[in-house]
Amino acid sequence: MSSTQKSKFKLNRRNFLKTAAGTGAVVGAGMLAGQGLAIPSFARTQDRHSLVEESAEEVVNTFCGVCSANCAMKAYVKDGRVVHLAGNPYDLAAGDPFNPEEEGGRLCVKGHCAIKTLYDPDRLKKPLRRTNPEKGKGVDPQFEEIEWEEAIEEAAKGLNKAIEEYGPETFLVLNRSHDYSVRLGKAVGTPNFVTHHSTCFTTQEAVWSAMVTGGGRPWTYDVENSNYILSFGWDGLGKGKNMQVRNVTRALENGAKLVVLDPYQSITATKAHEWFPIKPGTDLAFCLAMIHVIVKEELYDEEFVNNYTYGFEELQEFAEEYNPEWAAEKTGIDREDIVRIAREFAQNPPAHIPSHKRDAAGPNYANSTKLAQAILILNSLVGTIDRRGGTLLGNNPGGMPGFDDLFPPPEFPEAVEQRIDGWEKNNPFLSPFRGNFATLPYGILNEDPYPVKAALVRRYNTMSFPDHNKFLEAMASLDFIVTCEIYPSEMAYMSDIVLPEPHWLESSGFGDRGYHSLYPQLAVRLPADDLNEYDEYDTKGFGGIITQLAEAMGYGEYFEGVDSAKLREEQLNALGTSWDELANSEHGIWEDETQKEYEPATEFNTPSGRIELYATRFEEEGFDPLPHWKPRREEPGEEYPYNFLISRPAIHKMTQTQNNPLAMEMYPENHATMHVELGQELGIEDGDEVYVESRAARIKLKAKLIEGIRKDCVKVMHGFGHWSKSQTVAYQQGANDGDLIPHMSVEEQLELNDPGMGACMTDFGVKVYKA
């Protein structure tokens, strides 16, 4: 019968794949070119194939590389292909080591989809050289495949030419801080290391650094044990993150109350007991009134405030003027509700306000840093800083030697202090390796303070930058760009040389528990597949690429003796284990049995040794020690009458997953989401094509009319609008929200006098009209 015939045909192809995987050199190139590497198909009528645990020939311990949560996972391999990813039950992030058997391991939807990225036929397979000298949006680079040797040589030549002509500071290192690229940049002598953090969480980082930690911010939200969760735009349930979803749903199951303030009915808001569609950019006023009520009515946790905080008297005096009537007027929320929520928050311990990244306290508004400050004060008043039911400072393994400890470099040349993004002028609370995405195009295009003409980029997309078109203009003005990527992304399309990296499911290493470090734990990453077994693929790890590039550029001495395997081994030895032990352990997990009990901090890394409600460090640097009310930067006005909101769907990771066919089937494009009545007012129907326009640009996308959003707001999901034709699934699906965000000059940013200044500020107005 036809069904059997079909499954036989499948079976043959599977066997073929297996042979191909085994022999490596003998590869069905035709098949690969035609349809990419297929995950083996199961005979479709055979339900028994769902028994992956029984039928897998290998289960590989690894951890997820989609986001920084690092969820440990088990990769099920069948016929040489990864067919299923499961959360590791013994991992803090993905599982529940206190109850592994019953709770099992879980992953978020992005983790499950990752298999389709690994085997995506659109992935970069070989080094590419640009043959079209013209650069810009929509321009085909006309890549040709070249061999590694040639690619490295050309990359080195191109970068060196610019460095010789303009000086070392012309070299821009654009990636997440990585030991190898930081060393190369320092060896060249550039101060220009720019990461994406200014688009992400600089507000929270500055506030935590000044008031609690002395550097860095925590990520572990123990809201599972909260009794009352209050959110200012925080959408933990809507982003799908494993531990956040688990912890909030557990809290709700245990009867916790959830209250959400958000102009848009986020997923978290749909699960909340109360949702207040607050006026965008006024969350700070709500928080200040809460502080006012809690202080005035003496509802705070006296024990915690007296023993662990500093500056309560100053706070008392400060909060006097911010009464609920004032906040009601600012926020559009009834005075009674503000008072009631302040009381509920203080009287239902443990209560907590989690704030992760780009919620209202993330770098969205000119007053977001102050909001982050106010939230930290509120959480301190109810005693949930580093206490169960609150945000925990986390406990990661310590005492491991670093890259520089183990491989001390020869002396670096001195770099100029001035940076192309002006970062050195205003950010004593953030690492010098952060940088600013918003001011970068301004600096490059105006050659202020000097020309930047060469860049080394790793896995950053142009679409992640505010004012995308301006950024493209800036990148096009560079003489030479080298990009390391797994996809032919938009950044790759702007580059002269593109170097392919392996997918994380092909890599090895170990990682700590990014977003849920209750106690020191590490998970191993072992390769679950290796596509380099096929002739088509020739990828290289980033460390290896940089080492070769450095040598070709003439900086080889800085990488002499550098060895990733040695680093890994020495780091694990410092913890009393070894690579072999970790790699061969059943669940790929290392943990410190003696530290499983959480020890709450009694002293904090601030001048007073306490949590500083009155931030003396801010004061020293000329910033506001208390979060005095400050409005957002731009209110919507006559020309641009609506507030602009950005969010992200649970199934996509920023701009990285739009070529994943599975993720795209579930969520294929973004929309201009607005209220039904606003649509009617503007003559727009659901599904109509519309323009959303800001003072920076306009984008065209479909309208979606809903009830769960304020009538003065337009919301767009991030990640869409790819224009690289080589990403065949993502190409031209939806539009890029970042086009609308204006870039900034360094002076404009300095005027804001904001210690946690961010890059993707969305406090500007937009207008909407039919296309």
Place this chain on the structure above:
Amino acid sequence: MPKVNDPAMLVDQSLCVGCDACTVACKLIYDLPWGVNHTKIDTIETGTFPDVSMNNKKRACQHCKDASCVAACPTGACHKNDMDLTVINNDICIECNYCVTNCPFGAIRFNRSTGHIAKCTMCASRIEEGRQPFCAEVCTSRIIKFGERDEMLRKGLERAEKLREQGYEEARVYGEREMGGLRVISVLSDSPEKYELPVDPQLSAGLKLWKSLPLTPAILVVAGVLLGFNYFKSQKVQDKLKEVQKSKK
């Protein structure tokens, strides 16, 4: 876990965040093409601003006791297995799609790429081996539970009671008696209408009549002819396919 005798799933829809982790994991493991799902989360918005509710519903086979699809199936391809789970034997399916159109939950699909009916079996094979269905295994928010129906029902009723205490007045269990009792017990925080679920659905009189008619022998003859036709046609297609493959080589 020991093998469950009277299998049921408990889906706490009140806590479903709609992330589609279950949808995706199911699609991967059963290798379902674009647009075909055994389970999928529907989001239903009701009310007007600011009193809006957005409910997530896991749309999948509910494994009804009085199953419309089983009643509608003319060949017996859609049937109850020995655990009372509704499954399809595609070898004798004539692709008439009666099950698809008669499902009160919109949970059965026709998979064009295989010419097969696609529906959730509650991972029957996994249950046989003493494992959980895949969706229960992967659910990020852990709101899909699996076990004996009595226990699932009890847990569901407890949870609904808790929700009512929290002020969700319309909270209830769905599936205790609907369609003679479902094997997927849902906890709703609101009325079934707010989830676009049929209120008090029952096997229709028409289907009851259809089922009681002594047509089976006649249908089997017709089905036999159709299957024969199907077989010869598929042979032709296969021959052609081989020819094409040969010519490509």
